[in-house]
Amino acid sequence: MTTGSSDLLDLVPARRGHFAYESGHHGDLWLDLDTLFVRPRRLQPHVAELASQLARHGLDAVCGPLVGGAFVAQAVAAQLDVAFCYSSLLRGSYRVPTALGSALAGRRVAVVDDVINAGSAVLGTAAAVREAGGHLSVFGALLVLGAPVDAGVPVEHLAALPNALWTIADCPLCRAGTPSTGRPPEPAAPAAATLSPPALVPRVLRAALAQSAERFTRNE
């Protein structure tokens, strides 16, 4: 692992527990990935490092699954000055928007995610890229958790962490009766005085509606 990779891990708070992932698997590691994107300038050197690894594959386009994967894919595409495309999960399968998919036909495409764990997002995006006529050349990720995904193409990444990943039937934490959560509880909401104006609007509206309802009640 390079120095840059350990810096990358410093950007991602990690928690241990019993978690249910989007792929349907259970595991004992949760990374607060959203924090990666709070300071784009801090992420930029890692994006550049990943882009330089991906450049060896002679790419025409980079495609990433919404949300985090698309942020990284777009930054990598900008770094390489190639086309960008995103995929989104619709009714259980990843799709590429028709207008963007035409940029993939006959092109060498990297599928990039922020983190590859079970691989469901990159594998689903790869299927969407192929459906759009693109040639999948390589997977890319800032971080790979657990065993690398087997998709018949190389997986370029900056850092790797061990991660136990189980089907629900095989999950030892389920067997032990440990409660699982889809994601860790969010931090407590900030006090009203610290909310930004858009967040305050619904409260102001609710207060105004309550007042007018009270007036109606009194008038009746």
Ligand SMILES: [Zn+2]
């Ligand atoms: Zn479990």
